[in-house]
Amino acid sequence: MLKKYWIYILYFILNLYNVVSAQNFPKHNYIDFSTDRSTWFFKSDLKNNKIIFSDFFSPFDPTVKVEYFDPLVSFELENNYYFNSNGNLMVEISDLKKIYDPYFDYKILKDTLEIKYTYYDKKIVQGFGKRSTSIEYIKKTWNIMVDSKKNKTKISGKYSYTEYQPAFGGRNKPFDNNVEIAEDKGFKNIKFKLNADSIEIKDNKYYISVSEIMGLTNIKTIKENGYIAIQIKNLADVTENIEREGVVSKTIIPRASNLWRSGNVEKLNNYTWADYMNDIIANKRDYGWKWKGIYIPSGSHFKDADGNEITLEANRIVPYTMYIPKNYTKKESRLVYILHGGTGNENASLYRTMDRGKNLDVYAEKYNYIFVSPNGWTQNPMWMHRQALYSFEKSFDSIMEEYPVDKNKIFIMGNSLGGRGAFDITMRYPTLFKAMVSTAPAWGVKEHSQWKQSKYSVQDIKELPSLIGIGTLDKTFSFKTEIGNKEELGWLTKDVVPVLSNAKYLAVERGNHSQNWGSILDIIFEFFEENLKEKNKESIPDIKSLENKEFVSLKELKKVLGDDFKYYNVNSYDNKPEEALDYITIIYKNFCINLVPGELKYRKNFERYKEDSNSRTKDEDKLDFTPRFSKAPYVDGEDLYILTKDILEILF
Structure with a gap:
């Protein structure tokens, strides 16, 4: 009888340990990023490698249509991945955390590996392709415990799964993170056994089989065209064809065999995603569109609005887009930073000009420009500080190391919050840029509207050559808000015009908020070019x-x-x-x-x-x-x- 009670006591202690252990992990509350990924690609015919690729999954940000190029973001892991004796993909666990951050955490206690992984199933329920959307999301969490002490053939473990009630949110709407658990959809302490080589310890580092351990969650593994893809299992809710204003928006399911869309300049026949990734790994892609990821860690790496060091949570791979012209040289090429606005990400500025029949890659080739568009971390990016400023700084360091240019040939431009960001970043680095273009700058929006700082001012860039453009049919801020009238000045005529001594002010007739600058690209690039010329005596x-x-x-x-x-x-x-x-x-x-x-x-x-x-x-x-x-x-x-x-x- 005593033995029987001890069994119950032991069972209670083990379950208590599971509960306490799970509670030590972060809650993985929802964070509204400006981009999401559904798939990661690993080259399957290499024994050791570090470079992996992720897709851009456009429905996660419904305002960004990717119809002209396929953004495959390369990212370099800290450790080589490899394939075990069963041919399964083995990834070092801290690298796997980076891939699935900020919704992945792990602990190693003696011989037990614990993993908490969270995924948000999202579906747009209203406003697809609009500035304000309604999104339904369901939080799903897996807690996995694996005993790394193994016998000759198997290792054992158990996992629990919790699904939450649907919650609703959207752009400029609060997301509810404290939703009620749907007990009837959850299951706990399911036991499993895996192959003995599903976990391997090398140099005190844990390598785990993605297909077997993450396969316990919503991740599946696909082998195709020389690549292993680890992908979300069910993409139907967000990849269905959705009709927008009479046009069906088709989303491409990420596959290594997909034909790779390359923009306007390159004409590639039967060139697949696998071909693109192979060329990046082999360093054979000399020009054209490329994407790269930077890992932003948590900690004291960030600055506040006055440039003081602050500590923030981050833990996220953040991409940036670049275009390299065919005739790139360190001496002759120029570099222009393009900052996205509130509803965009690293691809938004590019496709919005293409939507107007204006292809930025054509301008890159005509004027020999490198384009760089960083990701501003989340919607409504505040380029003046925090993660968005860090994203700019790190992408700038990276691009100047890989594709350096003359420091007298660096420019910046942006639209909306990116237009405000062009001011923000030039005020922080007033000698870095040769000239600035700011269109539809979101001068009085939210945090910026009461922006009182002691360190930075428009006075710092009063002599910087600048072109400020606004659309006369801007419905987001309205022409009135930007310009005002005789009795009440707008935010530009009040705060900017009296200060900048070397600026041109241009209205874009019938121009809207998001795409006005696509109508004046010739003006913008000739403005940059004229500021490279030596000024003759007037x-x-x-x-x-x-x-x-x-x-x-x-x-x-x-x-x-x-x-x-x-x-x-x-x-x-x-x-x-x-x-x-x-x-x-x-x-x-x-x-x-x-x-x-x-x-x-x-x-x-x-x-x-x-x-x-x-x-x-x-x-x-x-x-x-x-x-x-x-x-x-x-x-x-x-x-x-x-x-x-x-x-x-x-x-x-």
Whole structure:
């Protein structure tokens, strides 16, 4: 009888140990990252290797469509992975933690290995492809205990599984992390036996079989085209074809055999994901799109808004995108940083220009530019500090080591929170960049709206050559919020315009918030290029030679006014390409004019007029009418003619 009671007591102690042990692990509450991964690829025909690849799983961020290239992020492990005697993939456990961080933790106590792994099943239930979405997610947690003392053929262990009730959240909505356990869906202390070589200890490091141990969770293993893929088992909820505005969005299931989409410049036939990964491993990919991951650890690696060291939780592989031009050289190539905004990630800026039929890789080749777009850690990135600033700094160090450029040929640009980020980062590194472009800068958003700091100021970059652009149909902030009116200045006209002494201010007619800058890429890159040229002594233009002409052509103005005079054909629209506006932008020194041939009205810089007011703004009484030419500019042949008296009065 006593023996029987001891058995119950021992069982109680073991279960108590399991509960206490599990409670020592972090809770793995949900964190809203700007990107997620469903699959990791390991090359299967190498004995020792460190480089692995992850996919970009677009439905996890429904505002980012990846339809032009396939982002496969390379990441270097600390330890070589290998294949055991049964051909199973063996990964050192601290490396496996990095792969599945921040939802993976482990402990090794004597001869027992304990693992806690959490996964969030997510499904978009409303607003797919919109700025604000509703997401249903279900938290699933596995606690695995493995006895590493093994006999000749098997090792034993047990695991428990807990599933939580569905919770709801979304962009700019709080996520509920304290959801009730659904007891009827959970099971506990399921015993298992694995092959004896499922755990191997080498140099005091634990290597585990991913297929066998992680196979107890929601991870499956796929062998294909020379790669082992470890992938989430059920992707149906987030990979289904979803119709958006009459168009079905098709998601590619990650496979090594998939044909790799390469953007616009490269034309690759029958080139697979495996081919791409092979070329990266062999260091044969000399140009084109590439992606790389940086591991951001927790700890005192970060800075606050004033540059003071702070400690944060992180533990995440964060990617950055790069494009390397065919003619890259350290001496001749330029580097431009492109910062994404609140609904994006490292790929957002690139695809949004492609959505407008503008391919950034074409510009990279034309002007010999390296593009780098870091991941801002989460939605609504705050580039001025914390993990987003760390992501910039580490990606910059990495790119300058791998593809260095002349330090006088480094630029930065960004849109929305990325446009604000361009200010933030240049204020922290005021001598690093040759020039800055900021479009639709989110000057007064959330943390930035009451941004009072003692260390950094727009004054620090007052002489930095800058181009500030905004769309006149920006519905996210509204043109009114950005520019204001005669009685109440907007955040740009109040905080930026009075300070920057070397800036151009440009309105993008009919430009929306997210994609306005795709309409002015020619202007942006020529702006960068003009700041690489040595400034000649300013010459006094011979405008008297034009005074006897009633109309003067743009070509004639260019001859008289020189390199300071530029003009561009711009095609811009809000959301519907069929409603695009073709107009001309004239830039002379730091003065900008938008005009439409055949129309009298024009716009100076990014001024706002009565005609820009609408039912939402209701402030036309505080605005002036749009200025007008005396006679409408007209096109004759391939040139545009403007009344000479008008244009000289405007420019001088």
